[in-house]
Amino acid sequence: MMIESLNYLPQPAASNASLAERFTDLAPAMTARQAAIESARCLYCYDAPCTRSCPAEIDIARFIRNIHDDNINGAAHSILKQNILGGSCARVCPTEILCEDACVRNHVEESQPVMIGLLQRHAIDNMAFAAHPFQRAAATGKTIAVVGAGPAGLSCAHRLAMLGNEVVVFESRERPGGLNEYGIAKYKLTDDFAQKEVAFLLEIGGINIQYGQTLGGDLRLTELHERFDSVFLGLGLGASRELGLTGEDAPGLLAAVDYIAALRQADDLTKLPLPARVIVIGAGNTAIDMAVQIARLGAEEVTLVYRRGVEAMAATSHEQKIAKANQVRLRAWAQPQQVLLDDAGRVRGMRFEKTLMTAGRLAGTGEVFEIAADAIFKAIGQSLDVASLSDPLAQSLQRDGNKIHVDAQFRTSLPGIYAGGDCVAPGQDLTVQAVQHGKLAALSIHGDLTAKTEAS
Amino acid sequence: MADLSIDFCGIKSPNPFWLASGPPTDKAYNVVRAFEARWGGVVWKTLGEDPAAVNVSSRYSAHYGKNREVLGFSNIELITDRSLETNLREITQIKKAWPDRALIVSLMLPCEEKLWRDLLLLVEATGADGIELNFGCPHGMPERGMGAAVGQVPEYVEMVTRWCKTHSTLPVIVKLTPNITDVRMPARAALSGGADAVSLINTINSITSLDLDRMVALPVVGNSGTHGGYCGPAVKPIALNMVAEIARDPHTAGLPISGIGGIGNWRDAAEFIALGAGSVQVCTAAMLHGFRIVEEMKDGLSRWMDGKGYKRISEFAGKATANTTDWKYLDMNYQVIAQINQDSCIRCGRCYVACEDTSHQSIAQLIDAAGTRRYQVIEDACVGCNLCEITCPVERCITMAVQDTGKAYMNWTQDPRNPQAGVR
Numbered sequence: 001m002m003i004e005s006l007n008y009l010p011q012p013a014a015s016n017a018s019l020a021e022r023f024t025d026l027a028p029a030m031t032a033r034q035a036a037i038e039s040a041r042c043l044y045c046y047d048a049p050c051t052r053s054c055p056a057e058i059d060i061a062r063f064i065r066n067i068h069d070d071n072i073n074g075a076a077h078s079i080l081k082q083n084i085l086g087g088s089c090a091r092v093c094p095t096e097i098l099c100e101d102a103c104v105r106n107h108v109e110e111s112q113p114v115m116i117g118l119l120q121r122h123a124i125d126n127m128a129f130a131a132h133p134f135q136r137a138a139a140t141g142k143t144i145a146v147v148g149a150g151p152a153g154l155s156c157a158h159r160l161a162m163l164g165n166e167v168v169v170f171e172s173r174e175r176p177g178g179l180n181e182y183g184i185a186k187y188k189l190t191d192d193f194a195q196k197e198v199a200f201l202l203e204i205g206g207i208n209i210q211y212g213q214t215l216g217g218d219l220r221l222t223e224l225h226e227r228f229d230s231v232f233l234g235l236g237l238g239a240s241r242e243l244g245l246t247g248e249d250a251p252g253l254l255a256a257v258d259y260i261a262a263l264r265q266a267d268d269l270t271k272l273p274l275p276a277r278v279i280v281i282g283a284g285n286t287a288i289d290m291a292v293q294i295a296r297l298g299a300e301e302v303t304l305v306y307r308r309g310v311e312a313m314a315a316t317s318h319e320q321k322i323a324k325a326n327q328v329r330l331r332a333w334a335q336p337q338q339v340l341l342d343d344a345g346r347v348r349g350m351r352f353e354k355t356l357m358t359a360g361r362l363a364g365t366g367e368v369f370e371i372a373a374d375a376i377f378k379a380i381g382q383s384l385d386v387a388s389l390s391d392p393l394a395q396s397l398q399r400d401g402n403k404i405h406v407d408a409q410f411r412t413s414l415p416g417i418y419a420g421g422d423c424v425a426p427g428q429d430l431t432v433q434a435v436q437h438g439k440l441a442a443l444s445i446h447g448d449l450t451a452k453t454e455a456s
Numbered sequence: 457m458a459d460l461s462i463d464f465c466g467i468k469s470p471n472p473f474w475l476a477s478g479p480p481t482d483k484a485y486n487v488v489r490a491f492e493a494r495w496g497g498v499v500w501k502t503l504g505e506d507p508a509a510v511n512v513s514s515r516y517s518a519h520y521g522k523n524r525e526v527l528g529f530s531n532i533e534l535i536t537d538r539s540l541e542t543n544l545r546e547i548t549q550i551k552k553a554w555p556d557r558a559l560i561v562s563l564m565l566p567c568e569e570k571l572w573r574d575l576l577l578l579v580e581a582t583g584a585d586g587i588e589l590n591f592g593c594p595h596g597m598p599e600r601g602m603g604a605a606v607g608q609v610p611e612y613v614e615m616v617t618r619w620c621k622t623h624s625t626l627p628v629i630v631k632l633t634p635n636i637t638d639v640r641m642p643a644r645a646a647l648s649g650g651a652d653a654v655s656l657i658n659t660i661n662s663i664t665s666l667d668l669d670r671m672v673a674l675p676v677v678g679n680s681g682t683h684g685g686y687c688g689p690a691v692k693p694i695a696l697n698m699v700a701e702i703a704r705d706p707h708t709a710g711l712p713i714s715g716i717g718g719i720g721n722w723r724d725a726a727e728f729i730a731l732g733a734g735s736v737q738v739c740t741a742a743m744l745h746g747f748r749i750v751e752e753m754k755d756g757l758s759r760w761m762d763g764k765g766y767k768r769i770s771e772f773a774g775k776a777t778a779n780t781t782d783w784k785y786l787d788m789n790y791q792v793i794a795q796i797n798q799d800s801c802i803r804c805g806r807c808y809v810a811c812e813d814t815s816h817q818s819i820a821q822l823i824d825a826a827g828t829r830r831y832q833v834i835e836d837a838c839v840g841c842n843l844c845e846i847t848c849p850v851e852r853c854i855t856m857a858v859q860d861t862g863k864a865y866m867n868w869t870q871d872p873r874n875p876q877a878g879v880r
Contacts, residue, residue: 040522043849046805047821047829068522104802109850 003262005251006273008346009374012298019269022296026187026322027091027118035122039068041105042114049102050116055433056083060099064119076127079120080134082439084158085151087197088180089432090121091188094285096318098432132203137164142449145170145228147215150178151431152421153234154201155438156445160232161206163446168228169207172214178236179431182261185289187296216388225393225416230445233404233412233419234438237429238385243281243378247339252347256280256290256379263293275374277301279350280328281336282379283313288320290377291328302328303371307335307355308362337368339376349373384423400425410441411448418445458761459768460754462496464735465627465652465712467585469558471496472725472757472769473750476716476737477562477588477631480747482536484546491550493747494754497558499655499737502535502590503543503579504564504602505571509534517664517674519690528690529740530664532675532682534596535564540575544582551583558735559583560629564590564602567612569619576624586626589616591642592633592658594685604658607633610645617649629714632656632698634691639698640705647708654702655714655737657695659685688740692718696731703732703777720749722756729769730776788871789863792840792856794818794833800853803829807844807854815843 012019030038042064050060058079066075079086093099095117100106103113127133142165146153149171157167175181177194184194202209213219215235224231240255242248252275266272278299280291283306295302304323306313310332313320323330334352342348349372353364383402389395398405398413403425410418420437422429427437460471474497475481475490482501490498511533519528536543551559561584565571579587590597591607598605606612613630620628630646632639634657643654661683663673673681695717702708715733719725720741728736741749766772796807796819808831811819818837822830833844845854868874 037523043804043806045803046809048805049803049829052827104804107802109800 002254002258003273005254006259006275006375008251009273009275011272012270012274014270014298016268016270019297023186023190023269023293025190026185029125030115030118030122032122032126035067035119038115038119039064042068043104045104049104050099050114053098053102054082055098055428055430056086056089056436056439058082058086058120060116060120063123064114064116067119067123072123072126073129073133075123076129077133079123083432083435084155084201084439085180085197085431085435086120087124087200088151088184088189088194089435090117090124091193092180092184093117093430093432094316094318096316132200132205134158134162134204136162136204136206139166140164140446140449140453142166142229143168144230144232144445145224146232146234147219147224148178148234148236148421149173149176149198149209150234150236150421150434151180152236152423152434152438152441153178153232154198155435156232156234156420156442157207157438158201158204159439159442160446161204163442165206165229165446165449167207169209170213170215170219170224171209171211172217174211176209176211178234178434182264183257183286184264184431185260185293186264187293188289214388216385216390216394220391221389221394221417222391225414229416229449231417232438232441232445233417233423234421234434235384235388235404235419235423237382237422238388239383240378241381241383243336243339243380245336245339247341247347250339250341250345250347252374253339253376253378256282256286256377257382259377260286260290260293263297269297272297273375274298277371277373277375278303279371279373279376280304280379281376282306282381283308283315284379284381285315285319286382287379288315288323288328290379292322292326294377295326295328302326303331303373304328305331305334305336305350305352305371307333308357309333331371334369335362335364337364340370347373347376350376382422382429409444409448410437411444416448458758458766460496460758460761462735462769464558464714465586465629467497467558467560467627468556469496469735470494470556471750471754472729472735473497473753474499474558474560474714474735474737475742475747476739477501477590478739478743479531479533480739480742483538483543484550487546487550488553490742490747491554491557493750495557495747495750497560497585497735499560499562499588500543500547500584502562502564502593503540503575504535505566505575506540508537508539509596511537512677514675514677517684518688519664519686526688526740526744528662528664528686529688529743530662530675530684530686531659532595532677532684535562535590535593540578544578547579547584548582551585558585560586560588562588562590562631564593564597566601567606567616572616572619573623576620576626580624580626584626586629586652587620587624588629588631588655589620590631590658591616592631592635592656594633594635594659594661595683604633604635607631607642607658608636610641613642614645614649617646617651621650627652629653629655631658631716633658634660634694634698634717638701640701640708643702643705643711644707647711651711653712653714653734654708655716656702657691657698657717659687660691660694662686687718688744689718689720692724696727699728699733700731700777700780703774704780722753722760725753725757726760726772727776729773731780732774732777734769734773784868786867787865788868789861789866791859791861792842793835793838793859794840794842794844795855795857796831796833796844797853797855798830800850801831802850802853803831804849805829805831806847806849807831810843810847815839815841819844 106113180194421434593603597603715728
């Protein structure tokens with residue numbers, strides 16, 4: 001990975017054990033008593049606003065009532081039925097802008113929503129099924145290729161398997177889970193949860209994951225299209241956006257997602273390169289995850305720079321609070337102008353230009369300032385890796401901007417090829433939404449194959 | 457501040473709050489603590505024949521609410537398990553030390569006049585202010601021909617009450633069991649026997665819950681459970697009705713009533729008094745929270761009385777009795793309609809689903825372009841049942857507005873829709 005380009009930096013001084021303590025659960029699980037008290041607060045709304053705001057359509061009032069009635073397996077089943085990755089979503093969902101924002105107890109007079117995310121985690125963490133809670137339907141004889149073992153692909157594979165199909169999942173990395181394994185802050189998904197969750201998901205049977213298989217590399221869409229009854233593309237967004245500045249490839253400047261992936265995979269945190277002064281460019285949750293994790297690893301000065309105002313940040317207020325609590329400095333209204341390099345050609349800082357809104361457009365003021373830094377991490381967004389769609393068939397896929405075009409049934413422009421998750425046009429790049437896409441695409445794939453079989 | 461003192465059939469008490477006969481009044485130690493906490497009186501735990509009763513382990517169980525608050529409480533404890541001599545000695549000492557407090561002694565014996573006469577003489581010698589006849593205990597004792605076994609037979613109630621009035625000069629309060637079809641019958645019998653007052657309700661036959669693993673009712677004794685006596689907040693509505701039934705019965709009108717059943721705060725007490733009770737007795741709330749609760753009860757009642765301009769308990773005692781009537785005398789022309797305050801509505805949809813599924817389909821769910829729900833009463837369909845107001849989690853969001861029908865009072869006996877109207 002590109003993180004090797006930082007190897008000239010020092011390594012953390014603290015021991016691995018003490019570093020690991022800084023990456024324990026940021027929002028620890030509820031105790032059974034807390035869950036009992038909190039679940040009692042749910043009003044069991046009809047046509048509940050929380051459920052309407054859940055991208056995966058989880059029946060929240062029902063699972064919370066089940067928790068309160070001491071029916072944890074019933075609660076877990078109703079969550080997993082809609083969202084097989086309900087455990088990781090309980091940890092990573094921005095509930096403050098979804099279900100908990102919609103909670104009727106979040107009205108002005110009370111301003112205290114039911115802690116739905118933590119209750120969902122309580123149900124999943126404490127479920128105890130004798131066997132996998134979902135059974136497979138009678139075999140259809142169909143085999144579907146799923147590209148990408150991230151949330152969209154896994155969700156799609158699970159639902160397809162449940163419907164009686166065989167599934168082969170092609171994953172370019174060494175482990176399944178996608179962003180849950182490589183992209184989410186370590187303190188949000190602790191104890192190897194992403195792998196445990198995938199292992200649980202695979203218990204349904206009928207899913208074969210092949211690793212090190214990269215679409216556009218050794219894997220070609222043309223072949224998949226020929227070999228399988230249908231193909232689902234859950235590619236994610238593999239490419240990091242560029243700043244478009246000279247020195248972008250200099251040692252000391254790299255994509256936040258690459259560092260986060262290395263941090264997530266590190267067995268020994270003391271072996272990670274640790275810059276003392278850090279600049280993070282961006283305003284989304286990945287920028288916050290990057291800034292907070294490097295601060296926790298021991299960086300002395302972490303500055304998050306955003307070209308617009310705080311109110312325009314994509315990171316939720318909850319995320320911003322986490323950043324503040326970890327002494328991350330936020331610098332708004334400034335855009336990168338120049339990467340500053342030392343004599344060895346390594347990053348020594350960055351020059352920014354102050355910005356303002358003028359006539360509804362963001363513009364530079366001409367006033368500049370510099371921030372010294374030993375490393376700069378860019379978290380200015382991800383995009384579809386065009387290399388993955390390089391073979392002729394893939395190139396013919398209709399696009400919406402730089403994403404894959406799909407219809408309401410997650411069909412691409414090519415018959416038999418479906419797509420979902422972050423790589424398709426509609427969406428907010430949320431894990432829970434990727435899961436929903438995968439689930440709905442599976443239903444669509446299964447329906448289309450069934451219709452075709454019946455017609456022939 | 458309002459004067460909370462009462463004179464209940466000759467028994468004087470600085471406030472209307474008495475501890476009911478039960479575990480909290482079993483011995484001097486507890487009663488002293490109660491008086492130190494400023495309870496107005498106690499009804500000493502029921503005395504009986506020697507040798508004393510023997511109790512089992514365990515004894516209590518509960519019916520819980522959503523937050524593990526105790527809604528109902530059940531016990532299988534018998535009458536005092538201490539010797540008669542010990543109890544009488546302590547009663548004598550306590551009454552001497554606390555002369556301003558009411559001290560009533562609860563009694564239970566088999567239906568033999570001599571037994572009653574002998575015990576009454578001993579009790580009268582203690583200086584106690586009155587006696588309460590335990591005709592209500594629903595567990596254990598009825599199997600031995602006592603407690604509710606007496607209270608369920610009006611002839612026995614009258615007979616034993618008469619013995620007590622014959623052999624004692626103390627005021628006699630007859631404690632009634634709710635485990636009966638019509639509570640007015642034993643109340644009338646008590647009055648016929650010369651009772652100075654009745655107290656009610658005693659506990660209700662109950663099984664609060666089961667241990668579904670062991671398949672046994674709680675509280676568990678060995679591998680079995682038995683029915684217990686139910687009390688606590690859950691029984692208050694039943695007790696209020698029974699108090700009202702006796703208070704408005706022409707046969708027993710004016711008979712002093714000591715109200716018992718789920719009283720835990722000043723408001724509960726005020727309700728019992730408003731329906732005709734002259735004193736109130738508390739047990740479960742004290743068992744759950746300790747004797748200190750009487751301070752809040754006294755303070756709350758007194759401040760409420762001040763706010764209403766009531767200077768003495770007697771000024772509002774029984775004030776709601778006259779407004780408690782038979783269904784046939786309700787005004788057929790009265791009409792209320794639900795009103796939803798859209799500003800305080802939190803859009804939980806509870807009123808909607810309740811009305812739609814189980815009532816009169818009188819609430820519309822309106823969905824605007826943004827998907828926001830609005831719940832609106834369909835006034836023509838609303839029968840004014842109160843269900844939506846009850847389901848609403850927000851206080852005063854749904855109110856029942858009285859409609860001006862322009863029609864005069866007309867009850868069912870006068871209603872032309874009644875086939876029996878006007879028929880004598």
